[in-house]
Amino acid sequence: MSLATQIQNLKGPLIAALAFEKREAELAEEMGPEALQFGRLFVAPSASIKQNLVWCQNLWPETLLLPCPSITQGASSLKSLSPRWALYSYENHRRAQLIQEKLKTWALGEIKFLQDFDKKTFGAWTLLEKDWILACTKPLGVAPLGEFQFMENRQFPPTRAYLKLWETFTFHLHPPEKLAQVMDLGSCPGGWTWVLQTLGCQISSVDKAPLDKKIASLPRIQFLKKDAFALKPDEVPPLDWLFSDIICTPERLFELVQSWRASGRVKNFVCTIKFKGKTDFSMIEKFQKIPGSRVIHLLHNKHEATWLCVEKPYWR
Numbered sequence: 001m002s003l004a005t006q007i008q009n010l011k012g013p014l015i016a017a018l019a020f021e022k023r024e025a026e027l028a029e030e031m032g033p034e035a036l037q038f039g040r041l042f043v044a045p046s047a048s049i050k051q052n053l054v055w056c057q058n059l060w061p062e063t064l065l066l067p068c069p070s071i072t073q074g075a076s077s078l079k080s081l082s083p084r085w086a087l088y089s090y091e092n093h094r095r096a097q098l099i100q101e102k103l104k105t106w107a108l109g110e111i112k113f114l115q116d117f118d119k120k121t122f123g124a125w126t127l128l129e130k131d132w133i134l135a136c137t138k139p140l141g142v143a144p145l146g147e148f149q150f151m152e153n154r155q156f157p158p159t160r161a162y163l164k165l166w167e168t169f170t171f172h173l174h175p176p177e178k179l180a181q182v183m184d185l186g187s188c189p190g191g192w193t194w195v196l197q198t199l200g201c202q203i204s205s206v207d208k209a210p211l212d213k214k215i216a217s218l219p220r221i222q223f224l225k226k227d228a229f230a231l232k233p234d235e236v237p238p239l240d241w242l243f244s245d246i247i248c249t250p251e252r253l254f255e256l257v258q259s260w261r262a263s264g265r266v267k268n269f270v271c272t273i274k275f276k277g278k279t280d281f282s283m284i285e286k287f288q289k290i291p292g293s294r295v296i297h298l299l300h301n302k303h304e305a306t307w308l309c310v311e312k313p314y315w316r
């Protein structure tokens with residue numbers, strides 16, 4: 001059966017979801033058994049997708065199947081639907097590229113931390129097989145295919161871990177206010193602490209290992225050389241934000257955040273859930289069920305997900 005026929009056999013409006021690189025297996029699990037896979041792209045009936053997709057880099061609601069009898073006709077069908085297009089190419093690369101060359105495109109280019117974006121109108125498409133196009137005129141998000149690159153700071157932060165917080169605050173959450181009281185657990189060598197310092201926060205930075213010297217000497221940082229799991233909520237002032245990038249099992253992190261939540265002394269949380277081997281979907285579900293939560297995978301996450309739990313004003 002042709003791919004187009006398989007798609008036509010799916011019932012009702014369709015949704016497509018592009019997996020993050022190397023996270024196809026996780027997205028396949030989330031999309032369910034009805035979904036069809038084309039490289040990193042999964043297509044399923046919209047009605048079968050009920051949850052927020054953690055492992056989806058770019059979501060294409062209301063995906064359409066368009067005939068593509070020739071390069072010119074394929075390009076003109078797309079042009080009639082949207083001024084600009086981003087191509088996800090997984091097969092028939094040359095033909096897809098020739099169609100894309102007839103279209104206007106759009107890329108975010110290198111972006112700055114906390115940059116504001118004008119939402120441009122653009123679509124996303126793929127050449128499913130030689131003579132069928134799968135297209136969406138309103139993919140979610142500001143970045144075509146969910147791809148972007150930061151103008152990185154290659155001088156100051158000791159590693160690239162700081163990009164996880166840059167991405168969180170540029171795309172998902174408004175950053176903490178100046179002089180917010182925050183704690184950074186598992187902070188060494190100090191990228192997250194540095195980001196929070198640049199935002200004007202007052203930081204308790206906690207790790208068993210030492211902070212990078214140039215970060216430790218910045219103002220408003222108190223370094224506590226401690227086991228984060230031994231620290232009790234009433235040993236520190238009430239917190240506007242608690243951050244954790246500790247290397248530990250999802251179970252240990254869950255117990256840790258539950259004890260801080262139970263204390264009532266933390267308003268907002270940003271924590272990395274780290275996986276070893278198989279991704280633990282049952283633990284992701286436990287984090288998702290905490291009121292006010294979202295679990296997302298960031299472009300800068302490795303085999304990790306990020307748990308966000310914040311008061312309403314902070315969602316972007």
Ligand SMILES: C[S@@+](CC[C@H](N)C(=O)[O-])C[C@H]1O[C@@H](n2cnc3c(N)ncnc32)[C@H](O)[C@@H]1O
Pocket residue numbers: 159161162185186187188189190191192193206207208209226227228229245246247248
């Ligand atoms: C991925 S690194 C954190 C990177 C950091 N966010 C940054 O931007 O530089 C994980 C850190 O967790 C720390 N860690 C692991 N177990 C810990 C524990 N029980 N208490 C405190 N820190 C711990 C490690 O020492 C390590 O520095």
